[in-house]
Amino acid sequence: GKRSWQGWEEELQAQISELQAQLTELQTQVEKKKAGQGDDCHGNPEIDRLRKEVQDTKEINKKLRDLLQEPQTQSLAEERHTHAMTLQAKEDLLSEINRLKTMHHLELDKQRAEMTQQHTEWSRQMTQRHMQQIEDLQAQLQAHTQMMALQQDLKQQNQNQVFERQLDESRCAMLELQRENTTLKKQLKERSVQKNSEAEGKEEDSAEMRKTRDAQLEEEAQRLKEEVEKLRVEMEKLEESQKHWEEKKEDDVKEEEVDEEKKKEREEEKRRKEVEEIRREHKKEMQSLVSEYSSAQNHLQARIVALENELREREDRCRRREPRCDDLQLGRLQERLMERDQLIKRLVEERHQLQLHPPVAGDNSSPRLRDSKSRPGSVTPTMRKKGVESPPRVTSIPSAASYDRSIFLPHSSSSTSSSSSIHPHSSSTLPHQSSSHPHTSPHYSTSSLPHKYTSLSLSQHSSPSLPRSTRSRTSCIPPTPAPTAPLPVCPSPPTGIRYVSPSCHDPHTYFQGQTIRGPYLEPRGTEGLKQEWFTKYFSF
Incomplete structure (x- = not known):
């Protein structure tokens, strides 16, 4: 539709341009004819005809202009109508918006009133609840403070008792360690005495064995001598056999002596070894006892030093601590x-x-005299005067x-x-x-x-x-x-x-x-x- 409208408008424009060209030509012709009117006065009907054509062309041109202007007016009218409609719609929309705004404001005011009422009620309930909670908490706090005060008192008493108990325990431990030290010393002395007595007993036993053996040997020698004396009679008969017997006997005696000497040497060596072993064991036991004693003494000293340091630290802590109500x-x-x-x-x-010196019933002046004396610490009139004159500094x-x-x-x-x-x-x-x-x-x-x-x-x-x-x-x-x-x-x-x-x-x-x-x-x-x-x- 838009293209047909544009083509039709172009055609009308072309026709208008042609008609304008014709109009200009006719106007030129009219001017020429007017110029040649004085010469030729017989051309009036043609002039009328031309005038009529010019008039017709003007009308046609006017109609064409009206036709050209008609769509523009229609479009303008439509634009005006649409503008008026948009303005009316805008006004309706604004009125609706204002109505909705007023309704919304009224709704908001209503809700605000309801919310303020609810808030006041809620705040009142919450304040009551908070006041109840505050009272409960204050009661709990008071009970807690009382309990804390009692606990502090008990802690202080327990701490003092613990300190005293620790001091008593340390003293008891020191006494026990001293007792153990004395018992260890006594045991060491007893062991040394016992070992010395054992060594002396062994030496005495060896001497007795030696004496018994010597006595046995002497008895045996005496018996042999008696036998020799008995056999001397027979030896007279048998001198050769006697000589041979004596030699054999001497050899046996020598061998026995050698064997006895060897046995004695072996026994002496064994005895020396036993004595050396006993001495070594005694030395080892002495060293172990000395080391145990030194370690126990060091442990005791370290424990005493630790306890003294701990006691000093606690005393310093107690001294540095500011005095509290419990301390006061x-x-x-x-x-x-x-x-x-x-x-x-x-x-x-x-x-x-x-009770030793009861006062006499009639003697009432002695306590008064004793009370009236100026004693150190009593308030005399001069001291009272000094107290009044000079304020306490x-x-x-x-x-x-x-x-x-x-x-x-x-x-x-x-x-x-x-x-x-x-x-x-x-x-x-x-x-x-x-x-x-x-x-x-x-x-x-x-x-x-x-x-x-x-x-x-x-x-x-x-x-x-x-x-x-x-x-x-x-x-x-x-x-x-x-x-x-x-x-x-x-x-x-x-x-x-x-x-x-x-x-x-x-x-x-x-x-x-x-x-x-x-x-x-x-x-x-x-x-x-x-x-x-x-x-x-x-x-x-």
């Missing part, structure tokens, strides 16, 4: 035990003295002499602490003042106390057998200065500060119970604590 509690408990031991000893001594670097005087001299500390008076149910870690008591305890700076060796005073309950002057006496060990931080004091709701007040109702039974622990506590309280404190102090 152990130190406080040890201090309390030491103070309680000293208190019990002092009470037992005072009770013994009171916190020293971070104490001297070794003051440290030795304060903690490592138990007799002096017990003598001074026995005379000092403080209020019952109070702790010496903090200054405590009572309104009902006339004397005040000496103020000690807790910032200079070490964590492990903070002294804790014990409360003393009055016993019915003691007088009033002895009831007011309690032990007070002065605090030990050290370059460490102050101890934390646990506050309690009703009182503010919780003090430890152990009971001491029956000192005698408690002293009997504490005597089992005495050998372990005394070396720890003096030398072990001193060495450990110095190592901790100089490690900073």
